[in-house]
Amino acid sequence: MKLAAAKVPTSTVWTSPDAPRDIDAPATAAQPDVAAWAKSMDTETRLGLHGRTLTQLLFAEPVLVRSERDGWSEVLAPWQPSSQDELGYPGWVPSSHLGELPQSASDPVAIAVPTASLLAEPGGREVLELSFGTVLASDEHADGYTRVATPDGGSGWLADAVLRSVSEPSDADERLxxxxxxxxxxxxxGGTSAYGLDCSGLIHTVSRVLGLRTPRDAHDQADTLPNIPIDDARPGDLYFFARPGKQVHHVGFVSPAGMLHASETGKRLENEPLTDDRRATLLTAARF
Structure with a gap:
């Protein structure tokens, strides 16, 4: 295996090289446009992603390349812990989305706003639009900007206002x-980016901004994070849901309103009271 890194802002991870459909071409292009891809899909088309997409890689995220075939790379994503493989979340991405790991730097920072412009120089032209949850190593600060290391030996600048140090302490209010x-x-x-999130993707990506290495899937999150009694849950904790005899299928942040969560295909991320169906399947709670 060899180490590589995502060199595009958002790379969707697929179950196999044969999984993408014609409508998925913007996501698999050498320079993917995930925002346009997401915008192009209606509910029925989005439902067709089940069994096709798995997760997403964000810019500069490291991967282990296990094999290559017909322009695709089989990868493991170590920043996304999974019970499927101890080395990281498995799947396939276009090989054109991968480059060399960024050169060494220190002080990792995360993009803490929905999207941010990576600039060629402080106050200069935009090179790429990067997603919330992107974590980069920084090596210089100047005039309200931070220089970060990028794949293939490059660098760029981000406004300090869009960044958060992943080593900074956090609390429940910040998670929410x-x-x-x-x-x-x-x-x-399969979404882990500002262009679309699934339920566990919301938890995983927010955790990444806060410097927490949280599993990618809801059932792994439930198995890994410290469980607490449901009645002890408070805002910023997690609710997990499962049907009798089945593994956990849903997760959300406990909130003063009830739950902040990415509900399901065809719906939007919402902060709402627990419905009767949710209460009937509420299995356990957990705390970071």
Missing amino acids: RLGEQFLGLEYLW
């Missing part, structure tokens, strides 16, 4: 505030 930025965002199966 970060998640609430995406209220109204349409659910996307």
